[in-house]
Amino acid sequence: MAKPPHNLLNGSFIEDLLTAFEDAAANGARAILLRSEMKHFSAGADVDGFGADGKDGASAVDVLDRFAAIPIPTIAAVHGLALGGGFEIALACDFIMAGASSRLGLVETSIGLMPLLGGVQRVVERAGLARGKEIAMFGRRHEPELLERWGVINVVVADEALEDASRSWAQQLAAGPTVAYGAIKELAGIASNQGVRAADEAQEATANTVWASEDLKSGLESFAESGPGTAIFQGS
Structure with missing residues (x-):
């Protein structure tokens, strides 16, 4: 600013x-x-x-x-x-x-x-x-x-x-998993505005976008090959 x-x-x-x-x-x-x-x-x-x-x-x-x-x-x-x-x-x-x-x-x-x-x-x-x-x-x-x-x-x-x-x-x-961050923001907002129960109910649908992400795919591959903390995320 x-x-x-x-x-x-x-x-x-x-x-x-x-x-x-x-x-x-x-x-x-x-x-x-x-x-x-x-x-x-x-x-x-x-x-x-x-x-x-x-x-x-x-x-x-x-x-x-x-x-x-x-x-x-x-x-x-x-x-x-x-x-x-x-x-x-x-x-x-x-x-x-x-x-x-x-x-x-x-x-x-x-x-x-x-x-x-x-x-x-x-x-x-x-x-x-x-x-x-x-x-x-x-x-x-x-x-x-x-x-x-x-x-x-x-x-x-x-x-x-x-x-x-x-x-x-x-x-x-x-540099992190952008799709997962977006899902976390969405779920945190639901929990804050509508309560924990509403967030519990929304969690599976929210997580679906993360399961489909390239970031998760690369994260799992990197974990299998070289352990945690080695993934390079592309934000998709």
């Missing part, structure tokens, strides 16, 4: 971001690393762009559905501030890696608002009801180590290591 000065979000910015994600997946990318070229990951919403009803662009449900439908792994690498909608964009990714000096929070209550891009429910999903209410109601800027302990983000690294560490994760995922 590179929208001066602080990657403030509005409808067109989010649409451009989603289109970039969708185009990357459609054109054969096997992982997406979302990072910022600015001082901050994103300082939140461009409130000047809101309409009289507080809306700007597509509905939140549509935006979140499109993020969830990205079939490849997505990683948010956070430095500086990730506040309000900026934090919510990170929460819409599969993984969040944060630099040690970063600060993240749902700060909308400071202006009398509530998170509008799925932040409350995604923190509840990751860390439970009590933490979801706490993070959204108090509107604090949290140290990433705390959010890591709560299970809201995946890992904290030294600021100077963030670029290399996040790229390493992206490269590992991009």
